[in-house]
Amino acid sequence: MSKVAKDELAKTYRRVFSSEDGKLVLADIMRAAGVYSVPPSNDPGVLAADRGRRELAMHIGMYLAYAPDKFVDDKKSTLEQLGYGDWVN
Helix, strand or coil: CCHHHHHHHHHHHHHHHCCHHHHHHHHHHHHHCCCCCCCCCCCHHHHHHHHHHHHHHHHHHHHCCCCHHHHHHHHHHHHHHCCCHHHCC
């Protein structure tokens, strides 16, 4: 993918996820991907699936130009502010 195409795609990601609805959806994606929790199993198959979900969430974060730690903290904070704190773990 060309640099111009990547820049345009990054702008699109930022536009989609910058609204209040987008922030909530992104926070839910992070929660569903297990970014806020410890993997529930040591089974290699389960760990591989968990890793795949996390990588997809972090792929979105990369296009939003967040540092991974800031990205996780921001999305966790968004969930908590919206009253979904019990979803975090």
